[in-house]
Amino acid sequence: MQEYVFDPKDYTLEDKIKFHCYKGIVCFNRCCYDVKLILTPYDFLCLRKFLDMSVEDFVEKYGEVYIGEITQLPVISINMDPYSMACPFLNEKEGCTVYPVRPSSCRLYPLARYLKKNEKGETVEIYKIIRETHCKGHYENRELTIKEYLEEQGLIPYFYYNDLWAQVVEKRQKFADTPLTEDMLELIFTLVYDIPGLRKAIENGEIEGLSKDLLSLPDEKLLEQGMLYVKDKLLTEENLNW
Ligand code: SF4
Numbered sequence: 001m002q003e004y005v006f007d008p009k010d011y012t013l014e015d016k017i018k019f020h021c022y023k024g025i026v027c028f029n030r031c032c033y034d035v036k037l038i039l040t041p042y043d044f045l046c047l048r049k050f051l052d053m054s055v056e057d058f059v060e061k062y063g064e065v066y067i068g069e070i071t072q073l074p075v076i077s078i079n080m081d082p083y084s085m086a087c088p089f090l091n092e093k094e095g096c097t098v099y100p101v102r103p104s105s106c107r108l109y110p111l112a113r114y115l116k117k118n119e120k121g122e123t124v125e126i127y128k129i130i131r132e133t134h135c136k137g138h139y140e141n142r143e144l145t146i147k148e149y150l151e152e153q154g155l156i157p158y159f160y161y162n163d164l165w166a167q168v169v170e171k172r173q174k175f176a177d178t179p180l181t182e183d184m185l186e187l188i189f190t191l192v193y194d195i196p197g198l199r200k201a202i203e204n205g206e207i208e209g210l211s212k213d214l215l216s217l218p219d220e221k222l223l224e225q226g227m228l229y230v231k232d233k234l235l236t237e238e239n240l241n242w
């Protein structure tokens with residue numbers, strides 16, 4: 001797996017970058033090999049629904065579920081082809097076959113995004129440019145602001161749900177040394193990755209504090225409720241015996 005090289009400069013939303021990626025560029029698809037493709041809960045929901053697959057079938061065909069080393073929370077990642085190392089969604093001629101629902105990391109490339117607090121305690125977004133020698137988009141003569149690039153890539157709804165997931169991860173990291181029980185890990189998986197399973201559990205009254213009124217919500221809003229539940233109801237001092 002190739003290590004990223006970051007441009008040392010920090011960029012803000014209004015800063016301009018030079019970048020253009022398009023079908024036909026000499027390096028077309030080169031970035032879709034040997035990628036560590038970790039899906040956020042919102043990435044997974046969008047992809048799974050687009051492919052019209054169950055959670056189990058998707059994971060069995062394309063990925064794996066494991067406990068993230070740093071987050072100590074369940075994650076789903078996509079397995080590359082063991083021989084060619086291509087992403088399973090890549091069509092060599094046409095490009096990405098799941099382009100309308102490609103994961104946020106694919107949309108964001110060649111940028112990396114960080115959230116940090118400024119001196120006033122406000123959350124600010126910082127961007128870094130990833131420079132890999134195979135990516136020729138950096139040499140194209142197109143200039144646009146980071147904000148324009150994010151809008152072009154359809155990232156705004158992804159950030160909304162991914163930032164909530166980042167808050168869950170941040171909460172978990174406050175007590176990373178406290179192991180979670182298997183039951184809790186399973187419940188967290190259901191709450192954030194298995195939305196059909198979450199609907200069933202709510203229907204059967206299996207999750208205390210989640211009322212059947214939530215069943216009228218669309219999937220992404222139910223996912224939002226699931227992530228809030230993990231952050232505010234499961235990862236608490238009381239539950240984890242701080
Ligand atoms: S999901 Fe699409 S864009 Fe992302 S690595 Fe796979 S083929 Fe490439």
Ligand code: SF4
Pocket residue numbers: 020021022025027028029030031032109110134135136137138
């Ligand atoms: S320009 Fe960069 S992002 Fe676009 S296809 Fe080439 S390697 Fe991938």
